[in-house]
Amino acid sequence: MIQAPDLPLWATILVSLLLVAGALVTLVGTLGLLRLKNFYDRVHAPTLGPTLGALLILAGSTICFSVLQSRPVVHEILIGLFVTLTTPVTLILLARAAIYRDRSEGILPVPPDVVSRTAETRVDGDG
Amino acid sequence: MRLVPHPFLTLALLLMWILLTGFSPGHVLLGGLVAILTSRAMLSLKPEPARVRFGLPMLRLAVIVSADIIRSNIAVARIVLFRPRERKSGFIHLPTELRSPYALAVLAIIVTATPGSLWVQHDARRHIILIHVLDLIDEEEWVRQLKHRYERLLMEIFE
Amino acid sequence: MSIIFFALAITASQILLGLAMACATFRMLRGPRAQDRILALDALYVCAMLLLVTYGVQTGRTLYFESALVIGLLGFTGTVALGKFLMRGEVIE
Numbered sequence: 001m002i003q004a005p006d007l008p009l010w011a012t013i014l015v016s017l018l019l020v021a022g023a024l025v026t027l028v029g030t031l032g033l034l035r036l037k038n039f040y041d042r043v044h045a046p047t048l049g050p051t052l053g054a055l056l057i058l059a060g061s062t063i064c065f066s067v068l069q070s071r072p073v074v075h076e077i078l079i080g081l082f083v084t085l086t087t088p089v090t091l092i093l094l095a096r097a098a099i100y101r102d103r104s105e106g107i108l109p110v111p112p113d114v115v116s117r118t119a120e121t122r123v124d125g126d127g
Numbered sequence: 128m129r130l131v132p133h134p135f136l137t138l139a140l141l142l143m144w145i146l147l148t149g150f151s152p153g154h155v156l157l158g159g160l161v162a163i164l165t166s167r168a169m170l171s172l173k174p175e176p177a178r179v180r181f182g183l184p185m186l187r188l189a190v191i192v193s194a195d196i197i198r199s200n201i202a203v204a205r206i207v208l209f210r211p212r213e214r215k216s217g218f219i220h221l222p223t224e225l226r227s228p229y230a231l232a233v234l235a236i237i238v239t240a241t242p243g244s245l246w247v248q249h250d251a252r253r254h255i256i257l258i259h260v261l262d263l264i265d266e267e268e269w270v271r272q273l274k275h276r277y278e279r280l281l282m283e284i285f286e
Numbered sequence: 287m288s289i290i291f292f293a294l295a296i297t298a299s300q301i302l303l304g305l306a307m308a309c310a311t312f313r314m315l316r317g318p319r320a321q322d323r324i325l326a327l328d329a330l331y332v333c334a335m336l337l338l339v340t341y342g343v344q345t346g347r348t349l350y351f352e353s354a355l356v357i358g359l360l361g362f363t364g365t366v367a368l369g370k371f372l373m374r375g376e377v378i379e
Contacts, residue, residue: 027305039321057340075146088235094328
C-alpha cells in the first residue's frame with residue numbers, strides 16, 4: 001500500500017527515522033518475551049515498548065501532524081503520559097500476583113518473608 | 128466548602144479536555160465546567176492531603192528519570208539481543224526512609240518504568256521494598272544507586 | 287520520490303510492529319503459566335496501539351488517534367482486572 005502524506009524532505013526523513021526506530025525498540029521488547037528464560041526476567045522486557053518505543057513513535061506522529069496542519073498538534077502527549085503511567089501499574093500488579101502464587105506453590109526460588117507474618121496469614125485466610 | 132477543592136486535578140482535567148477537543152472559548156468553558164464538577168467527586172473519597180513542593184528538585188528528578196529510562200532501555204535491549212552468559216537476575220531488598228504514600232507511589236512508577244528493575248512488594252511495617260533486577264551484579268551498588276538518585280530527591284519533594 | 291521513501295518507511299515500521307505482536311501472541315498461546323499470558327496480553331495491546339498511531343501517520347487523519355487512546359484505556363483496565371483475578375480469584379472485592 002503506497003500511501004503517505006506529502007511532507008517536506010526534512011520532516012519525511014525525521015518522521016521515518018523516528019517511526020522505524022520506535023517500532024524496532026518495541027520489537028526488541030517483545031522479542032524479550034520469547035528469549036528470556038523465567039517469568040521474573042520476562043516482566044522486564046515489555047517495558048521497552050511503552051517507554052522508549054512509544055516515545056519515539058509518538059514524537060514522529062506529533063511532528064507529522066504539526067507539519068501537516070502547520071500548527072503544533074500535541075495531543076499525542078496524552079497517549080504517551082497515559083501509557084508510561086499505566087504500564088508500571090499493570091506490571092507491579094502482575095509481579096505481586098506472580099510472587100504470591102509462587103510462594104503458595106513453592107516451585108520457583110522466591111524470597112519468602114518480606115511481608116510480615118500477620119499480613120501473610122490474612123491474605124491466606126482471604127483465599 | 129470551597130468551589131474548587133482540588134485545584135491541580137481540576138486544571139489537569141481541563142488541560143486534557145482542551146488537548147482532546149481543540150482550543151476554542153466554548154470548549155474551555157465546557158471543559159472547565161466538567162473539570163470542576165468531576166473533581167468534586169474526589170471529595171467523597173477523602174484522599175490524604177499531599178504536600179508537594181514544586182521547584183528545582185522536581186525538574187532534576189524528571190531529567191534524571193528520563194536519562195535513566197533511555198540508558199536502561201539500551202542496556203535491556205543489549206541483554207535481550209545478545210544474551211550475555213554471565214548475567215544473573217535476582218531480588219534486592221531496599222530499606223527506605225520514605226513514608227508518604229505519594230512518594231512511594233512515584234518511586235514505584237519510576238522503578239518499574241525503568242526497564243531492568245521491577246518493584247515487587249513494599250513492606251509497610253519494616254519499610255523494606257522488594258525489587259527484582261534483571262542485571263544483578265552487586266546488591267549494595269543497586270541500593271546505593273536507588274537511594275542516591277531517587278530517594279533523596281523524593282524526600283525533598285514530598286517530605 | 288520522497289513520498290515513496292516515506293511510504294516504505296511507514297510500511298516497514300508497521301511490519302516490525304506486526305512482528306512484535308506476533309511475538310507477544312506466541313508467548314500468550316505458549317504460556318506456560320497464567321501470568322505469562324497476561325504479560326503477553328499487556329505487550330500485545332501496547333503494540334496494537336502503536337500500530338494504530340502509525341496508521342494515523344500514513345493516512346494523515348487524526349481519527350486513528352482516538353481509537354489508539356480507547357485501546358490504551360481498555361487494555362489497561364483489562365490487564366489490571368486479570369492481574370487482580372490472579373491474585374485473589376475475584377476482580378471486585
